[in-house]
Amino acid sequence: MFRFVRSNPTTSRSPAVRRRRVDSGVLLTALLVTLGSPATAQPSAGASVSGPDSVIVVRPRWSPDRFVANRSALEFELSRGLAPSERLAVVVGATDVSAALEVVGTVVRYRPVGWRLPAGESEVTVYLVRADGTWVESGRAPLKVLNRLGLERARVLPSVDLSSAGQVDQRIDPTAPPPRRTFQDLTLRIGLENTLARDGWAVSAQGNAVGVSLETQRLRWGERAMAAPAVDLADYRIEVARGGARVAMGNVTAGSHRLLLNGFGSRGLSAGVAFGPSVALEAAVVNGSSVVGWSNLAGLADADHRIAVGTLRFELAPKRPGGLRFGVTGLDGSVRPTSGYTQGAATDAEQSRGVGVELAASDARDRVRFSGGIARSRFVNPGDPLLFGDTAIVAVRPATRTARFGELGLRLLDGWRLGGGPPVSLGATARHERVDPLFRSVAGSVQSDVRQDALDVTGAVGALSWQASFSSGRDNLDRIASILTSRTRTRSLNASLPLAALLGVAAAPWYLPALTYTWQRTRQWGEGLPANGDFSASHVPDQWSTSQSGSATWSAVRWNLAYRWNQSFQDNRQPGREAADFRGIVHAASLALTGFPGFSPSLDASVERQKSFESARTQRTERLGVSIQAQVFRATALSGSVSQAWGFDPFADQRTRNTEFQVELSQGLDLYRRIEGGNQARFYLRYARTRAAFLPLVPTPGLVTQVLWTLNAGASIRLY
DSSP states (O other): OOOOOOOOOOOOOSSSSOOOOOOOTHHHHTTTTHHHHHHOOOOTTOOBBBTTTTTOOOSSSOOOOOOOOOOEEEEEESSSSSTTTOOEEEEEEEEEEEGOOOTTTEEEOOOSSSSSSOOOOEEEEEEOOTTOOEEEEEEEEEEEOOOTTTEEEEEEEEEEEEEEEEEEEEOOOOTTTTTTTEEEEEEEEEEEEEEEEEEEEEEEEEEEEEEEGGGGGSHHHEEEEEEEEEEEEEEEEEEEETTTTEEEEEEEEEEETTTTEEEEEEEEEEEEEEEETTEEEEEEEEEEEEEOOOSSSOOOSOSSSSSEEEEEEEEETTSEEEEEEEEEEEEEEEOOOOOOOOOOOOOEEEEEEEEEEEEEEEEESEEEEEEEEEEEEEEEEOHHHHHTTTTTOOOOOOOOEEEEEEEEEEEEEEEOOOOTTTTTTEEEEEEEEEEEEOOTTOOOOOOEEEEEEEEEEEEEEEEEEEEEEEEEEEETOOOTTTTEEEEEEEEEEEEEHHHHHHOSSSOOTTTEEEEEEEEEEEEEEEOOOOTTSSGGGSSSOOOOEEEEEEEEEEOOSEEEEEEEEEEEEEOOOOOTTTTTOOOEEEEEEEEEEEEEEEEEEEEEEEEEEETTTTTTTEEEEEEEEEEEEEEEETEEEEEEEEEEEEEEHHHHEEEEEEEEEEEEEEEEESSSOTTTTBSSEEEEEEEEEEEEEESSOOOOOOOOEEEEEEEEEEEEEEOO
């Protein structure tokens, strides 16, 4: 039995809630927000009465964990009767319902006659009111009430949005006129989301439909061209759940095995059930590609174009979820030569069946963690007469191949200190993946015929944090002589150093910047010359790429200054290409003013150099830009930017000077009600102008400066 707990008897002349006296006809409003309400009444004959200063305990006769009907009577019991100088005050939510209670001995009852109990969850608080008017809290308890439909939870959230994007006018290049000079395109979005719950059952549904006026922007234009409907179903999902079981239909996500199928989203059916804390089963059957539209609602109309996957997962340490987990996944899929709805293309038909296992483990402190898995897949590439026609093609043989992966992470140091020095942390993660040649799983994204190994080391010494990575990979795992074997090796280092924190300065002065540095070197090269491939040594790549970048940021109350530097170098070392090297250097700086309400200006500048060692030429680009964002009024915003770029291209023997200008004015409106976080409608007007000047080193007659501009207008309206 739930029991009210008596609080510390701190006295007060009035409770910390808003009180409202209610007569027997109005008392139900107060009771709506919590389940039980003691009453103010004199004790009846025969009730035991203790001294006026003794403790009183209140015991509700309903279960605070269960929902009750909105017409149910609420009862609770007092540990003793009330003294003649005492009375009870009961507050439900923020309403005093003391006048509507029935007291019989030590039993207090409330009957909602003219009103219903409030739907949802609320709280009831009971006070003992002494003769001097002092209120002493005696306890409180939750109340859960079904709504008028008899449901524990019911929420329906419809939405309707209308937006337009249009072009009022433009200045065009007469040599390349656009298909539409002026236009106004409309987009309608209709959404519905609801949730219903009762007695452990939960039903949720959501859906979105999109209507587009422009034919080429409709959802199924790539699939049906001019026959694509103007208003189409974008996505939907219906789910029924109870306890540890659930069933869903519509747009679902299938698969959780890294090598077979991982997070594949399409239209279909999915289900899951938990057999206690140790065993869980998940299964799904989905379409082989993305689906939209009103037809094929289940996504399973074509038996030759769908994927079935199931996973049985075991928690071997149920008291510590994730501490030791083992899973088995099975997949059976067949995919027709059909692409997604966004494009039309001819792709090859595929079939595969596979099984995979995964293991994940970690210690209680998460200092050691491991995850790994292996998969075996049988892949079939059937002949497709639509692709082959009457051409004689050698049939592709079914191939059964294996793939594996593993990851081991260690936290070597965690907050360790040497003497009175700063805390030190150190961790390492090793990764391995090997995918056999010809390994393939339908709708999987794993690249076959590749082995990759990597090691990541992260650490921190006080405020200094860093990460180092080492990785290597190779293909042609069967070492077929006629195929080029490629190798890749990468090294990288990232470091972050806030100088103020390093020096132990509590209030960081503006002149101590936050520093970052990144370095990466990658080598890609081929092993030997493929046999019978007409390769020469100059065709086999051997390239070293190095990049470095750094930044410094100074921050003050009203401004922020940042400097960024980047340098890249590409070194080609294959025979005959030793001089084909490139170097790029970029310097950039930005200044932003902050702390001015409704006004945010910024200035940025950059200088870029790209040098070709083979031609001994350097391309240069300098840029200077200014941008401003201003909140003119509460719902009126103004933004704009202007930039100037100067360039020199020795390969084209010309200089360039480009000017870009853009300004936008937007206005928000509340049409019939306020909406939290924004306006119901927002209209915008945008003007953009580009001026491109070409200055050849050798004067060229007829070369004129190009000036283009556009004037756009649009709106977005939240109708509901």
